[in-house]
Amino acid sequence: MTTTRPIRVVLAKVGLDGHDVGVNLIAKALINGGFEVVYLGKRVPTDDIVAAAVAEDADVIGVSCLSGGLGHFTTALIGKLRASDAADIPVIAGGIDEPGEISRMLDAGAYRYFGPGSSTEDVVAAFATAGQDGRGA
Structure with missing residues (x-):
């Protein structure tokens, strides 16, 4: 009998942003959806996110x-994932930025971007989908 572990997600707040209500709501929705969630907290450097993602598989x-x-x-994180041979881990970004910056991160390889008003169901x-893609499914 083979058991498949739940999709494992590493979540983090980047930059100087201290507003964590949204990311905590997403974490709760993911947990309720059967995901394993590792929340790194606020103001997490991209190097720490890469290290945690690799360590947590x-x-x-x-x-x-x-x-x-x-x-x-997000663009810096994707670059560091590539440099760490972890480019196969999809990155989903949520929050606020200028349209040009959003396009830049998507062009750099961000899997998806969600802005204000996005539905929790769509994010989950x-x-x-990203978790299945990340596993090579």
């Missing part, structure tokens, strides 16, 4: 920032 990384800089941090579905 994460299937997906989720980052959040509401104070600007989401595109910058994206993590499920």
